[in-house]
Structure formats: C-alpha cells, structure tokens
Amino acid sequence: MMYRLVSPWQVDAAVLEGALQEARFVECGASQEKAVGWVEPRGVEHGPLLEIVGGQWIMKLMFEAKVIPGSVVKRKADEQIQHIETTTGRKPGRKEIRDIREDARLSLLPMAFTKQATALVWVDPKAGLLVLDAASQARADEVLTCLVKAVSGLAVQMVDTRISPAAAMAMWLSTKEAPPAFSVDRECELKAADESKAVVRYTRHALDTDEVAHHIALGKMPTRLAMTWSSRVSFVLTEALQLKKVAVLDVALEAATALASDGKDDNFDTDVAIATGELKQLIPELLEVLGGESASPAAPA
Numbered sequence: 001m002m003y004r005l006v007s008p009w010q011v012d013a014a015v016l017e018g019a020l021q022e023a024r025f026v027e028c029g030a031s032q033e034k035a036v037g038w039v040e041p042r043g044v045e046h047g048p049l050l051e052i053v054g055g056q057w058i059m060k061l062m063f064e065a066k067v068i069p070g071s072v073v074k075r076k077a078d079e080q081i082q083h084i085e086t087t088t089g090r091k092p093g094r095k096e097i098r099d100i101r102e103d104a105r106l107s108l109l110p111m112a113f114t115k116q117a118t119a120l121v122w123v124d125p126k127a128g129l130l131v132l133d134a135a136s137q138a139r140a141d142e143v144l145t146c147l148v149k150a151v152s153g154l155a156v157q158m159v160d161t162r163i164s165p166a167a168a169m170a171m172w173l174s175t176k177e178a179p180p181a182f183s184v185d186r187e188c189e190l191k192a193a194d195e196s197k198a199v200v201r202y203t204r205h206a207l208d209t210d211e212v213a214h215h216i217a218l219g220k221m222p223t224r225l226a227m228t229w230s231s232r233v234s235f236v237l238t239e240a241l242q243l244k245k246v247a248v249l250d251v252a253l254e255a256a257t258a259l260a261s262d263g264k265d266d267n268f269d270t271d272v273a274i275a276t277g278e279l280k281q282l283i284p285e286l287l288e289v290l291g292g293e294s295a296s297p298a299a300p301a
Contacts, residue, residue, distance in 0.1 A: 001132045001140050001242055002283065004293070006155035009125035013050060013057075019150040020049035025062040030110040035064045036146060039118065042268045053272040057123040061143050066112040068105060076104040119143045122276060129283070130156050137240075159241060162291030166239040169222035176208040178227070179289035184208070187226035187236065190215050229282045237286075248278055 025037030040047040051058040120133040134140035192198040236244040
C-alpha cells in the first residue's frame with residue numbers, strides 16, 4: 001500500500017531508533033489478548049529496529065494475537081450456564097450470559113495458541129513515499145498508528161490517481177493492449193457492480209480473448225489483474241491501487257548480482273537494495289499509466 005508524505009521526511013535516525021525501542025515488541029502475557037511492537041528488520045536479536053540501506057528506511061512491526069475458537073468459548077460458557085440452571089433452577093439473563101461468555105474467554109487466554117504476523121515499512125525520503133507491506137487496510141491503519149506515535153508530526157495520504165485502477169484495467173483488457181513497459185499476465189478477477197455481485201476469476205488463463213472483453217462490456221469491472229513490468233517485476237494490481245504478490249524476476253536479480261558481494265552473510269542489504277531499487281522505478285511508471293496522481297502534496301526536500 002502506497003502513501004505520500006505530506007511534508008518532507010526530516011527525521012533524525014537516532015531519535016527514531018529510540019522511539020522504536022520504547023515500543024519494542026514484547027510477547028503476549030498469560031492474560032493478554034494482543035501485542036504489537038517493533039522488531040529487528042534484519043532478524044538479528046537485540047539488533048537495531050531501524051535499518052537504512054542506500055537511503056531507504058526500513059522498519060518492521062510485529063503483531064501477536066491469542067487464537068481462541070468461538071466454539072470452544074461457547075462450550076465452556078454453556079457448561080457454566082447449565083451448571084447455574086441445574087443448581088439454582090433459574091435461567092441466567094442476557095447480561096449474565098454475556099458476562100459468563102466473557103469470563104470463559106478470559107479464562108482460556110493463558111492456554112490459547114498465539115498467531116504472529118509482521119508488516120514491513122519502507123520510507124523513501126527522496127521520493128516522498130511510504131510503502132507498507134500490509135495485507136489489509138485495517139492492518140495498514142494499525143501500522144500507521146504505531147508509526148505516527150514514533151514519528152512526531154508524521155502526516156501521510158494514500159496515493160490516488162486520476163484514472164482509477166479498475167477503469168484502466170478494463171481498458172487494457174478490452175483493447176487487449178497493455179500500457180508501455182507493462183504486460184498483462186494470466187490472472188484476473190472481474191466483478192459485477194449490480195445487485196448480482198457476479199464474479200468471474202481467471203487463473204493461468206489467457207486474458208487477450210473476446211470472452212474477457214465481453215464480460216467487461218456487460219458491466220463486470222476488473223478488481224485484480226496480474227501484470228509484469230519490464231520483464232523485471234511481476235505483481236497483481238487491485239482496484240484499490242494495491243500491489244500484491246510482488247516478485248522480482250530473474251532478469252532483475254541477475255542484473256543485480258554485483259550487489260551480492262556486500263560482505264554480509266544475511267544478504268539483507270542486497271535484498272533491500274534490489275527490491276527498493278526495482279520498486280522505485282516501477283511505482284512512478286505505474287502511476288504515470290494511471291494518469292498521474294490526482295493530488296500532489298508538498299514536495300519533499
């Protein structure tokens with residue numbers, strides 16, 4: 001997910017590192033349902049929480065949540081409700097039942113399994129761009145909330161284009177012609193805007209066909225489309241201007257082989273340099289074929 005920095009990125013790296021350290025990730029306690037905090041992007045224990053590679057700022061946020069199946073909570077609560085009915089001869093009221101279920105959930109927390117997920121944060125100060133590797137808008141909002149706490153005065157806005165991704169994808173599929181430097185791959189989802197909400201999905205299927213164009217003519221709009229940029233990066237573009245399934249292809253990796261000799265065993269710097277280097281070129285070209293940005297904030301210094 002792509003955001004524009006509304007004001008220049010005038011952040012002191014040492015100050016930001018200190019702010020991230022204050023919000024370092026700590027695993028859920030026995031009675032804690034959720035934990036959120038910053039972890040080392042490089043994966044080295046007790047390492048820095050901020051990495052800067054070639055001018056690109058990288059951070060990583062960790063999420064941990066206790067997983068308690070609703071069926072388990074219900075069974076435990078029902079046992080308590082049944083015990084009350086048996087021993088007192090009365091049926092608990094609605095409020096009491098809600099309280100019993102909440103107590104059952106809390107009592108199960110210490111025994112619950114935990115589920116972890118991470119979200120990478122990439123800031124390109126020169127381009128004024130903030131990119132989040134988040135699976136949903138809700139998760140992206142959580143990341144931004146934590147980032148705003150760490151970076152005083154941070155203001156961002158979602159990147160928006162003059163031509164909507166859905167309209168552009170519909171044109172490319174209808175005309176069977178991809179924009180310059182891009183190619184259409186073999187995955188697509190079309191969705192009807194009417195009450196039918198009909199959905200057509202193509203997987204590993206040629207999309208330059210009359211059938212696809214016919215679906216669009218009937219009013220089904222693309223919500224996802226697999227594409228490749230300059231034979232270097234493949235991705236799936238969504239109607240919300242999100243890039244999913246991003247993969248740097250062999251052509252780009254071979255061209256960047258020289259970067260691999262950075263003297264570090266973890267290859268973190270190399271991976272960051274390759275990924276951000278490709279995306280720094282891809283994103284402007286993608287925005288250009290979508291008509292450019294609809295609103296431009298103050299240019300970063």
